[in-house]
Amino acid sequence: MKRKEKRLLQLAGLFVAALLFLPDVGLWSLYREQLTEKSLDAGGGTADYAWRGLSLSIDWHDYEAIQKDALRTGNGEQGKPFPLTDADSVDQAYRENGFNIYVSDKIALNRSLPDIRHPNCKQKLYAEWLPNTSVIIPFHNEGWSSLLRTVHSVLNRSPPQLIAEIILVDDFSDRDHLKAPLENYMTHVPKVRILRTKKREGLIRTRLLGAANAIGEVITFLDSHCEANVNWLPPLLDRIAQDKKTIVCPMIDVIDNDNFGYETQAGDAMRGAFDWEMYYKRIPIPAELAKEDASEPFESPVMAGGLFAVNRKWFWELGGYDTGLEIWGGEQYEISFKVWMCGGRMEDVPCSRVGHIYRKYVPYKLPGGVSLAKNLKRVAEVWMDEYAEFIYQRRPEYRHLSVGDTSAQRELRSRLQCKNFRWFMTEVAWDLPKHYPPVEPSAAAWGELRNVGTGLCLDSKNLASGSPIYLETCLKGRSEAVWLQGQVFTFGWREDIRVGDPLHTKKVCFDAISHYSPVTLYDCHGMKGNQLWRYKKDRTIYHPVSNSCIDCSVEEKRVFMNRCNPSSPSQQWQFEHINSSVLNSFNLNQH
Numbered sequence: 001m002k003r004k005e006k007r008l009l010q011l012a013g014l015f016v017a018a019l020l021f022l023p024d025v026g027l028w029s030l031y032r033e034q035l036t037e038k039s040l041d042a043g044g045g046t047a048d049y050a051w052r053g054l055s056l057s058i059d060w061h062d063y064e065a066i067q068k069d070a071l072r073t074g075n076g077e078q079g080k081p082f083p084l085t086d087a088d089s090v091d092q093a094y095r096e097n098g099f100n101i102y103v104s105d106k107i108a109l110n111r112s113l114p115d116i117r118h119p120n121c122k123q124k125l126y127a128e129w130l131p132n133t134s135v136i137i138p139f140h141n142e143g144w145s146s147l148l149r150t151v152h153s154v155l156n157r158s159p160p161q162l163i164a165e166i167i168l169v170d171d172f173s174d175r176d177h178l179k180a181p182l183e184n185y186m187t188h189v190p191k192v193r194i195l196r197t198k199k200r201e202g203l204i205r206t207r208l209l210g211a212a213n214a215i216g217e218v219i220t221f222l223d224s225h226c227e228a229n230v231n232w233l234p235p236l237l238d239r240i241a242q243d244k245k246t247i248v249c250p251m252i253d254v255i256d257n258d259n260f261g262y263e264t265q266a267g268d269a270m271r272g273a274f275d276w277e278m279y280y281k282r283i284p285i286p287a288e289l290a291k292e293d294a295s296e297p298f299e300s301p302v303m304a305g306g307l308f309a310v311n312r313k314w315f316w317e318l319g320g321y322d323t324g325l326e327i328w329g330g331e332q333y334e335i336s337f338k339v340w341m342c343g344g345r346m347e348d349v350p351c352s353r354v355g356h357i358y359r360k361y362v363p364y365k366l367p368g369g370v371s372l373a374k375n376l377k378r379v380a381e382v383w384m385d386e387y388a389e390f391i392y393q394r395r396p397e398y399r400h401l402s403v404g405d406t407s408a409q410r411e412l413r414s415r416l417q418c419k420n421f422r423w424f425m426t427e428v429a430w431d432l433p434k435h436y437p438p439v440e441p442s443a444a445a446w447g448e449l450r451n452v453g454t455g456l457c458l459d460s461k462n463l464a465s466g467s468p469i470y471l472e473t474c475l476k477g478r479s480e481a482v483w484l485q486g487q488v489f490t491f492g493w494r495e496d497i498r499v500g501d502p503l504h505t506k507k508v509c510f511d512a513i514s515h516y517s518p519v520t521l522y523d524c525h526g527m528k529g530n531q532l533w534r535y536k537k538d539r540t541i542y543h544p545v546s547n548s549c550i551d552c553s554v555e556e557k558r559v560f561m562n563r564c565n566p567s568s569p570s571q572q573w574q575f576e577h578i579n580s581s582v583l584n585s586f587n588l589n590q591h
């Protein structure tokens with residue numbers, strides 16, 4: 001048998017060699033010309049080839065379009081910020097959209113963006129024959145310019161033969177510009193069709209409506225306020241062409257919701273994760289998974305949610321989205337857990353980049369009775385097995401929520417022979433507990449934080465990110481509710497200081513920049529840096545990054561960083577409760 005196989009391989013090799021040495025007027029020449037012509041049409045410039053056996057890879061970049069973009073100038077071009085200072089207009093813009101639509105309206109619909117990909121991406125080749133895709137963009141009362149800019153960026157920066165269609169799915173919008181004006185506009189835009197729901201369905205079911213009507217081999221979901229960057233699509237489709245059970249996500253860049261500046265997220269390439277209250281998180285790529293070429297795709301346990309591509313047939317084999325999930329929220333966990341546990345995989349692709357506007361707030365009301373908590377519990381009940389208990393320990397109010405009938409989802413999990421969640425945590429998200437342990441380690445100190453010199457307490461006043469910490473009269477025993485809200489802090493295992501007691505910490509942390517800067521609250525990132533603190537035996541709170549200590553002014557009630565002086569009572573602070581063994585371990589393991 002082995003001899004026969006070897007002979008067949010030899011014959012195949014001779015056949016290939018014969019093709020390679022045919023004269024130019026022969027069969028191979030004709031085939032080569034067809035490939036070259038298709039490649040030039042696809043890339044818009046000179047085709048570059050690399051051979052993987054008999055498989056042809058090409059350079060998909062549209063160099064003519066890239067060159068034209070490089071010459072563009074004007075408001076917001078090259079992704080530069082375009083600030084607007086008219087306070088009244090800005091306020092109205094935010095009320096209607098959750099971002100500054102007035103700035104958006106002053107920026108071209110086909111504006112240029114900075115190419116912030118890893119340099120290696122510019123040299124990469126992808127398969128010449130890639131599946132086409134239906135791009136599905138759901139929207140509800142979206143701003144005119146932000147929606148159109150999304151569509152134009154997809155068309156302008158995608159090889160035309162790879163776009164089967166763009167499906168705009170209107171989730172029962174009531175703004176006039178999204179009715180006849182949008183229909184009329186899109187009659188002049190190729191490959192775009194509009195679907196409309198008959199009642200408010202929410203993001204999840206609206207996406208499903210688009211997917212059910214898609215004709216492309218691949219479904220690509222985008223939000224309605226995005227901008228696709230240069231050559232964003234081939235890197236995604238190439239991974240799916242190699243393995244239809246791979247779901248792929250672009251790197252999501254940040255479009256500033258105020259001035260529309262375009263930049264990478266902090267930390268850039270990171271793995272998607274979650275904490276045990278089911279907040280989405282990003283964690284560093286561990287050394288074990290780091291690749292020599294940082295532009296290569298990498299595995300990610302959880303997607304951010306709104307932007308990804310998936311083989312259409314595989315999406316439906318997985319059951320699509322759970323239709324029992326209401327409006328929005330939790331769907332990114334459901335699809336992530338499902339693909340990993342049921343035989344697929346998920347990757348982030350650094351050479352594919354799409355900008356996204358993160359709204360300041362949701363500018364519309366959700367239908368009554370809709371609860372994000374119900375969605376999260378439904379996902380936990382179906383997919384997380386015994387690990388759901390860690391969520392309920394932090395969110396006891398979830399225990400008694402009704403999540404509806406989950407029998408269809410459980411039957412799907414059984415039919416697909418999906419693995420259990422312990423497998424997911426040990427084989428896929430094995431690095432997550434290092435950053436977000438299911439069982440919270442003991443804190444080093446907690447309770448009120450009283451200044452020795454003044455007898456006053458630190459007070460967060462409100463939990464807004466960017467707000468300063470103040471010095472105020474200690475409220476314990478006087479106003480318990482206010483005390484619990486603003487004068488209780490925890491020095492926890494991440495060596496940051498958070499608002500709240502150890503079981504109920506908030507998502508804001510003490511943060512400082514340099515000598516004499518105020519101590520402020522910022523969103524906790526768990527990455528040390530500006531949020532790393534040391535509570536020393538002399539009762540000073542030391543900040544390694546600025547090499548300074550927390551000080552205070554009783555007259556101004558200010559709390560600020562100052563040159564360390566352990567003998568100064570204004571720099572001495574007393575936590576209400578201290579776990580000496582944990583605190584000692586912190587001080588022994590300084591790094």
